[in-house]
């Protein structure tokens with residue numbers, strides 16, 4: 234379903250409330266990675282260029298105590314945004330009240346204002362995170378139009394996304410949200426075939442929903458990472474000391490039966506005696522020997538995965554193939570990432586923090602069609618769930 238987009242709105246002279254995702258890593262007031270701020274620029278710039286007033290809302294981290302507020306103010310983000318936009322940005326250290334209302338009323342066309350961390354409201358009965366009806370209504374009353382550009386929180390029903398939307402005559406998607414919906418939506422609903430999903434990471438339980446939804450849609454599902462060994466156990470293979478979720482073995486058996494040869498498990502693994510980069514390690518095929526744990530997929534599996542990827546037209550990748558934080562077990566993840574970067578005739582989509590970090594480490598990020606900014610949200614999208622933040626955006 235096509236959604237109303239910010240470019241469909243007439244923003245001139247209007248107070249445009251925008252939910253952005255400025256949830257960036259900050260330590261001692263210094264921003265570690267400003268990717269999310271950069272990703273929000275097109276929508277903000279559009280409002281500036283078209284003489285609207287951009288009033289930006291975002292959460293930052295989790296605010297549980299009064300003390301947390303010191304580390305979790307959006308002030309440094311507003312300063313960085315000002316540098317990126319090359320223009321002054323007003324920061325209001327409040328989430329409600331006269332100071333905020335006056336600052337908004339004093340805005341001129343083309344001005345930008347950042348409201349303090351929406352989760353400061355969580356100290357009082359989790360008003361933001363539990364979508365307190367009064368809070369959504371109050372925030373909505375501060376503006377004329379509403380734009381949601383925060384894909385990363387679209388899987389949550391908060392006052393600053395669903396709450397404001399439901400108190401406005403219409404809600405539009407920002408350009409980042411539009412892009413996320415387009416690429417993830419096309420992959421799930423209308424992929425070009427062969428469609429290959431690569432799923433890794435620690436736990437089967439996190440990815441079960443995605444695998445179930447993609448069994449019908451994908452041509453191949455390549456599995457790596459810690460979740461592999463629950464599937465190994467389901468097949469009756471020995472797993473040694475490898476990661477396993479014993480309560481998910483039956484479910485894994487069901488998936489294996491349903492997926493047939495669509496599900497591709499690694500044929501070999503790098504196994505080590507301990508969960509340590511320096512532990513003695515070797516490559517084994519099939520069964521994992523007693524006293525060993527599997528920490529990466531092996532070279533034969535990498536070759537097989539690459540072979541499947543060669544002809545792919547749509548690829549979705551979420552989760553590392555092994556303990557890629559340790560150099561001795563990073564090869565599977567890095568080689569799969571490299572193979573993805575080499576695909577010139579396919580739509581390639583990466584979701585999840587670890588796969589994104591691997592893509593950046595490899596320098597292949599510019600070659601990837603779309604790197605999703607939402608970890609949890611992208612997984613839920615791939616599970617085929619309706620995300621409340623997206624459902625609340627007006628359909629065209």
Ligand code: AMP
Pocket residue numbers: 433434435436439457458459460476527528529552553554555556557558585587
């Ligand atoms: P997730 O958050 O579920 O995407 O999982 C990512 C984490 O899984 C990373 O920190 C990896 O180190 C870890 N991981 C990947 N493969 C394995 C494995 N074979 N054994 C233990 N942990 C793993």
